[in-house]
Amino acid sequence: xxxVLLSAKKLTKRFxxxxxxxxVSVDLWRDRIHAVIGPNGAGKxxxxxxxxxxxxxxxxxxxxxxxxVTGGSPEAISRQGLGRSYQKTNIFPPFTVWENVRLAxxxxxxxxxxxxxxxxxxxxxSATANARAERAIELAGLQARRNTVSGAASHGExxxxxxxxxxxxxxxxxxxxxxxxxxxxxEAERMVELxxxxxxxxxxxxxxxxxxAIFTLADHLTVMVNGTVIASGLPADIRADRGVQAAYLGxxx
Amino acid sequence: MIKANLETLPRSIQFVLALGxxxxxxxxxxxxxxxxxxxxxxxxxxxxxxxxDLLQGVTGLVSLGHAxxxxxxxxxxxxxxxxxxxxxxxxTLPLAVLASGLAALIIGFFVVxxxxxYFIMVTMAFAQMVFFLFFxxxxxxxxxxxxxxxxxxxxxxDLENKRVFYYFTLACLLGVYAFLRHLxxxxxxxxxxGIRVNEHRMRxxxxxxxxxKLTAFTLAGALAGLAGYLWGAQTGYVNPELMGFHMSAHAxxxxxxxxxxxxxxxxxxxxxxxxxxxxxKDLPAIGAFNTGKHWQLWMGLFIVAVVILAPRGLLGLTxxxxxxxxxxxx
Numbered sequence: 001x002x003x004v005l006l007s008a009k010k011l012t013k014r015f016x017x018x019x020x021x022x023x024v025s026v027d028l029w030r031d032r033i034h035a036v037i038g039p040n041g042a043g044k045x046x047x048x049x050x051x052x053x054x055x056x057x058x059x060x061x062x063x064x065x066x067x068x069v070t071g072g073s074p075e076a077i078s079r080q081g082l083g084r085s086y087q088k089t090n091i092f093p094p095f096t097v098w099e100n101v102r103l104a105x106x107x108x109x110x111x112x113x114x115x116x117x118x119x120x121x122x123x124x125x126s127a128t129a130n131a132r133a134e135r136a137i138e139l140a141g142l143q144a145r146r147n148t149v150s151g152a153a154s155h156g157e158x159x160x161x162x163x164x165x166x167x168x169x170x171x172x173x174x175x176x177x178x179x180x181x182x183x184x185x186x187e188a189e190r191m192v193e194l195x196x197x198x199x200x201x202x203x204x205x206x207x208x209x210x211x212x213a214i215f216t217l218a219d220h221l222t223v224m225v226n227g228t229v230i231a232s233g234l235p236a237d238i239r240a241d242r243g244v245q246a247a248y249l250g251x252x253x
Numbered sequence: 254m255i256k257a258n259l260e261t262l263p264r265s266i267q268f269v270l271a272l273g274x275x276x277x278x279x280x281x282x283x284x285x286x287x288x289x290x291x292x293x294x295x296x297x298x299x300x301x302x303x304x305x306d307l308l309q310g311v312t313g314l315v316s317l318g319h320a321x322x323x324x325x326x327x328x329x330x331x332x333x334x335x336x337x338x339x340x341x342x343x344x345t346l347p348l349a350v351l352a353s354g355l356a357a358l359i360i361g362f363f364v365v366x367x368x369x370x371y372f373i374m375v376t377m378a379f380a381q382m383v384f385f386l387f388f389x390x391x392x393x394x395x396x397x398x399x400x401x402x403x404x405x406x407x408x409x410x411d412l413e414n415k416r417v418f419y420y421f422t423l424a425c426l427l428g429v430y431a432f433l434r435h436l437x438x439x440x441x442x443x444x445x446x447g448i449r450v451n452e453h454r455m456r457x458x459x460x461x462x463x464x465x466k467l468t469a470f471t472l473a474g475a476l477a478g479l480a481g482y483l484w485g486a487q488t489g490y491v492n493p494e495l496m497g498f499h500m501s502a503h504a505x506x507x508x509x510x511x512x513x514x515x516x517x518x519x520x521x522x523x524x525x526x527x528x529x530x531x532x533x534k535d536l537p538a539i540g541a542f543n544t545g546k547h548w549q550l551w552m553g554l555f556i557v558a559v560v561i562l563a564p565r566g567l568l569g570l571t572x573x574x575x576x577x578x579x580x581x582x583x
Contacts, residue, residue, distance in 0.1 A: 052457065078459035090457075092450045103447050106440055107459040113444070113468040119436045123443040169458055 003030050005203035006082070006173045011050050011060035013043075020046040022227040023060070028173055028203035033195065035206045035218035035235075039247075043227040044207045045087060048177050051205065052084045053077040065172060078107070083171030085162040087178045087207070093151025097142055097161055098133065100150050104168035105132035133168050139198070140164035141190065156187040163194070174204045180213055192216060215239070223247070259515050259565050260437065260446070265575035266568060270517055277423055281416045290487070293419045295527045296426045297483045302507040302519035303429055304476035309505065310513030311437065312469050313449030314365070317373045317501050318380025319477055321360075322353040324496030326478030327485030328387065329353075331399040339403035342412065346405070349482040350475050356383070357474020358467070365466040368452075380501060388493040398492025405486055412486065422483055426520070429476060433516045445469055506556055512566025521568050529555055 006028040013021040021043045028034055036044050049055040051062060053074040062070045064080050072080070092100050106129045112118055124130070137143055140160045145153060150161055163179060179195070180188045192213055198204065199217075208214050214221070215235055222232040223244050231244045238244055262270070277296070281289050301323055308314040329349035334340045364375045387393045404412040412418045436442045447455045448462050455462050485491045494500065503526065511522025533548035533555075544551075563570035 054457070073461075074456040075459050075461045078457060084457060086454075086457075090451065090454050092447060092454070094450060095447075099443075103443060103455075104458045106443065109440065111444075111461060111464070113441055113461075113465040118441045119439050121440070122438045123440040124438075126440065165454075165458065 004028070005030055005065055006051065006205075007063045008051060009061045009063075011047070011062070012058045013046055013050055013055060014058045019227050021050060021057075024224070024227075024229055026051075026205065026222065028205055030172070030203045031200055032219040033199055033204045033206055033217050034220045034222065035208060035214045036222045036224060037208065037211075037214060038224035041226075042224040044224055045177060046227075047224070048084065048175050048205070048207060051175055052082060078169060078171075081172035082175065083166040083169050083173070084175035085166045085177060085179060087181060089155075089158045089162060091150050091158060091161055091165065093149075095150055096146065097148050097150050097153060097157070097164075098137070098146040100161055101136050101142075101164045101168045102129060102133040104165040105129040105136065107169055108132060132170060136164045136168035139167055139194065141194075156183050159183055159187070159191070163191075167198075172202060174198065174202045175207075176204065177207045178209060179206070180208060180210045188213065259512055259518070259569050259572065262515060262517060263572055263576065266517070266572045269571060269575070274427065281419050286415055289415055289419050291527070291531070293415075293422050293487055294484075295524045296419075296422045297480050297487065298504075298507065298523040298527060299426055299520040300429050300483070301477055301480035302504055302511070302523040303433055303516045304473045304480065305504045306508050306513060306516055306519040307433060307436075307445075307469055307473045307476070309508050310515070310519070311442065311449065312445040312466060314466065314470070315373050315505065316376040316470075316473075317498075317505065318360075318376035318378070318383075319473070319504050320498075320500035321380040321383040321496045322357050322474035322477040323481035323484070323500065323504075324387075324491065324493070325356050325383070326350060326353040326481035327491040327495055328393070328399070329478075330405070330482050330485040331394070331401050331491045334401050334403060334405075336402060339406040342405035342407040346479075346482055350478045353478025353481065354471050354475030357477075358471040361467045361470035361474070365463060365470055377498070377501070380496060381498070384493050384496045384498075387496065394492070396493060398490060398494075401485055401489045401491065404489070418487060422487075425479060425483065429479065430516055430520065433476075437516070441465070441468070510556060510559055510566055512563075512568035515568070518566050518568040522566060525567055 004027050008026045010023045010025055011021055012019060012023055024047055026034065036047065038044055046055065050057045053072050056071045061068065064077065064082055067080060069077050069080055092103065106123060106126065109126055109129050137146060140163050142157065142160050142164055145157055150158065153161065159179065166174065180191055183191060195217055206217060218235050221235045221238045223230050223238060225247050230247060231238055231241050280292055284292065305316065305319045308316050326349035329352045330345055333345045333348065360379045364372060364379065367375050388396050410417050412421060444460055444465050448465060452462050481495065484495065507522035507526045508519050510525055511520065512518030530548065530552060533551045534545050536544040538544060559567065
């Protein structure tokens with residue numbers, strides 16, 4: 001059954017006089033991938049940052065799993081079931097791959113930093129966190145790299161780690177900011193497979209430049225230019241749209 | 254180049270530390286009263302440096318006002334001790350530690366919201382406020398400070414005995430070390446480590462980092478209070494200098510000197526700092542030039558040399574030296 005997990009209404013973000021995101025509305029459904037494309041500076045990353053709570057919107061409303069989370073902190077929105085990955089790899093370089101993912105998984109155990117019981121006992125003994133981390137590592141295909149210091153892992157592996165850390169928090173909604181960026185052909189193919197597999201239980205927003213991947217993956221496509229949505233609909237319809245061709249697709253093809 | 258903390262102590266370093274603990278346990282039987290008291294002071298500073306390391310080395314919060322919590326507990330003991338008799342250790346110690354922890358909780362509520370250079374400035378500003386509150390207030394002892402005429406009464410043992418006081422301090426040092434080493438690998442400690450490396454990602458993964466940082470700040474303040482209480486009890490005297498800028502800066506230097514993020518380094522740093530400071534002050538005069546008087550200059554050069562030659566502090570240097578020897582033996 002399909003349900004709306006995240007709904008953003010007329011989101012606007014102004015930086016001084018510039019509207020980086022201008023009255024953008026997005027609905028994310030379980031079992032659907034909603035792709036956002038647009039040239040550099042179109043406001044795709046700003047939109048992602050608004051949805052994840054990294055930036056507060058100037059106006060508009062965000063509902064996540066039935067709760068109004070407008071203006072909420074990133075940690076509150078994360079705990080409400082949203083997971084995001086970053087365009088620029090955003091990991092814990094001195095930690096091993098496993099520790100990166102385990103730490104992400106730990107966030108779903110009771111946190112309570114003030115509770116002295118959480119100051120004793122080894123973190124690595126939490127069966128629940130270990131199980132979540134193990135599942136995420138397997139999904140991302142990083143089993144062989146778990147003891148590698150993450151800062152020394154290859155670029156492709158770090159991109160996989162981004163996804164693994166996001167999945168370890170067991171989110172309902174995934175915001176993926178250019179997960180394929182800088183990946184080799186084989187790695188990108190594997191990632192597309194993974195995203196198709198994840199689609200079943202997640203609502204997904206995908207910001208991506210790889211047009212082939214987008215037309216393979218997307219169920220719904222939104223095109224942004226200068227902070228504004230210029231087209232939104234089924235991928236086939238968008239591909240035929242002359243306005244979009246002129247603004248964006250034409251330049252790339 | 255990935256700059257990781259030396260969190261896991263190699264066996265070679267653990268061995269050296271164990272030797273050090275044995276040496277500390279045996280010291281009062283070998284050393285004179287003067288040196289027993291000096292080592293007691295080093296151990297107290299070791300506790301103080303470890304408490305700062307929880308913030309500086311583990312969480313990545315450089316506090317330039319940590320002495321405030323050290324001094325407050327010393328003053329708490331001074332206020333709780335009547336002029337004519339001793340007071341019980343068993344309730345004054347927890348109360349003094351609690352007072353420092355409470356002050357850290359209140360000040361931390363404001364300062365842990367800030368980052369980087371602002372955190373350094375704001376912690377210093379609050380500590381200066383505490384310093385001048387005592388310095389300018391005759392009722393609080395003013396610039397002269399307050400004498401503590403009697404050491405706390407412990408019933409089971411006699412803290413007036415220098416050797417007993419030494420062992421009590423050693424027990425506190427080892428207890429705090431064991432506690433913090435456990436804490437380092439706990440869920441709380443792993444989260445603090447994550448905050449040091451990448452707080453942004455920690456929040457994106459759902460960690461309410463404010464609560465973690467505030468708890469760490471409070472805990473560090475309380476442990477600094479334990480050290481300050483012992484200091485007051487040992488010296489029998491507290492004055493505003495205990496909470497002053499120099500005390501805070503010395504603590505930072507101790508942690509850097511020994512090696513951050515593993516608590517053992519903080520102890521090594523405190524011992525080395527005190528010892529070297531002592532040695533520099535005792536330097537002989539060369540002609541008309543009194544070298545000992547300029548100890549701060551030599552101390553500065555010494556710290557610069559250690560930072561350049563041993564980026565992971567004296568403990569890291571020891572580890573490197575031992576590992577090279579092991580590799581050579583194999």
